[in-house]
Amino acid sequence: FAKPSDKHKGCHGSASLDCSRSVSVRNRGTHTDKMSVNGCRVNEKVLTLDTMNPHVKCVEYAVRGPIVQRAVQIEKELKTGVKKPFTEVIKANIGDCHAMGQKPITFFRQVLALCSYPDLLEDSKFPEDAKTRAQRILQACGGGSLGAYSASQGIEMIRQDVAQYIERRDGGVKCDPENIYLATGASNAIVTMLKLLVSGEGACRTGVMISIPQYPLYSAALAELGAVQISYYLDEDHCWSLNVNELRRALQEAKSHCSPRALCIINPGNPTGQVQSRQCIEDVIRFAAEEKLFLMADEVYQDNVYADGCKFHSFKKVLFEMGPRYSEKVELASFHSTSKCYMGECGFRGGYMEVVNLDPDVKAQLTKLVSVRLCPPVPGQALLDVVVNPPQPHEPSYNTFIKERSDTLSALAEKAIMTQEILNQSPGIQCNPVQGAMYTFPRIHLPPKAIQEAKEKAEAPDMFYCMKLLEETGICLVPGSGFGQQEGSYHFRMTILPPKEKLMIVLAKIQEFHQRFTAQYS
Secondary structure (H helix, E strand, C coil): CCCCCHHHCCCCCCCCCCCCCCCCCEECCEECEEECCCCCEEECCCCCCCCCCCCHHHCCCHHHCHHHHHHHHHHHHHHCCCCCCCCCCEECCCCCCHHHCCCCCHHHHHHHHHHHCHHHHHCCCCCHHHHHHHHHHHHHCHHHCCCCCCCCCCCHHHHHHHHHHHHHHCCCCCCCHHHEEEEEHHHHHHHHHHHHHCCCCHHHCEEEEEEECCCHHHHHHHHHHCCEEEEEECEHHHCCECCHHHHHHHHHHHCCCCEEEEEEEECCCCCCCCCCCHHHHHHHHHHHHHHCCEEEEECCCCCCECCCCCCCCCHHHHHHHCCHHHHCCCCEEEEEECCCCCCCCHHHCEEEEEEECCCHHHHHHHHHHHHCCCCCCHHHHHHHHHHHCCCCCCCCCHHHHHHHHHHHHHHHHHHHHHHHHHHCCCCCEECCCCCECCEECCEECCCHHHHHHHHHCCCCHHHHHHHHHHHHHCEECEEHHHCCCCCCCCEEEEECCCCHHHHHHHHHHHHHHHHHHHHHCC
16 A cells, blocks of 8 residues: 555554464463464454454544543443542533533424324424424335435435525525435545545555544544545644645645545534635635645534634535636535534434536446445434425524524534633643634643653553543543644644533633643643
8 A cells, every 4th residue: 555644654554464473362261273274373263353454453533532431431430339539521522412411403303203203293282384394304205204215315305405505505506416415424425435536556545635633534534445644734823724835735745655636624623613714715726626636525514603704615605606617627525414513413314415526427436335325314314304494484483493593503602712711711721712613622731741651651642631631520532642733732622512501610620630730740
């Protein structure tokens, strides 16, 4: 394979299956290796660390990594009466909205309840607009049931509704429902597109540009696919902005050992919470056109914009407003999900991908690839339909829907400002404005003694910090090393999702811990 990223050096290509090398596995206290007829040691188990897919061993996903596993253990210990300096574990590590207390949107749940149990359509407690939506969805389902398979690309009526939503969002830019692929959340669609993009051997192996810090889905998927990660760094000193000169630097360095083919953008940003300006998006599109790169726009936080002067611009809208020189040339896949924004319906796994300027033959291959998985979850498709087709002003559920939507987004905006302000009051913590999304990614300054002790334990310093924070306070965060960061800098990611009162407790505990930690290692 081509030269791997720094994150995975020594991983790709190092796990080739060599029968002269064997890992002893104990079974009931005895070695189970046996001699094969050719003199090589083989294990009684067919699937071992030696024989498994080597790329899987390179996969890392910090959001649910060792810190979270330890948090689960601590929760069990608390339930059994083990004494701790805290009474609960607060998982601020993941954007799981409803688990953190965000309330579901009433209209969405009403429609889903009606679709799941159609007998409720006779119940007078449900508003007529919810019943109308549910009946329309059920009529588009096989046998009138959410339990039936759908077309692999998704229910046609729902794809049409998604296309109309995109046209409204983008000020009339046309959207063809045939370019819409419903998916098991945005993550599934992103991985599917990466599968299409990755090919080649050696210096011709596909390279994919991803931001650092990044959402670990990208590095994990690239590791699994054996692709080359091309890291470009966001500018922390300028609110995690994206600079095209940095894209050029990363691209030129990568060309010596791989074939760069795709550029991934997360806007609004995860874990960094920045919102890209329209000018930045135009610059990225020009860069992709010049370098013949496939653009992947992860836009799952498009409703989560809080900062004054910031606005979400979809890559597709900007692309088409730049004129045919770009709109007829640049290949783009954009992604959205029901898991974030004001919906927060992570468990339903609803989402979609829109492809633009995709080669027709490749599109046929994409359709074939998604058909292997049969179809996305139909309840998730139903949820997506009401997200893109919410109550209208003349309908009975409209006022409640608007109030719940506004209340959710306003609360997030308030917590975004509060998080930044409180963290910046702590010596040794620097927090950029949370312009959008659901997270903050503050920089933490660690004493040299703490860094040294972490290295002696073969731990990343911010992993060391976050693990001690968990053990002493019960607060579960994700170390910045799990997302990537500039050498010598340390961060953590935390979500702003907890209710305001609990978030204030979390922030106060982080402040107190950081002071103790700094004093202990100074």
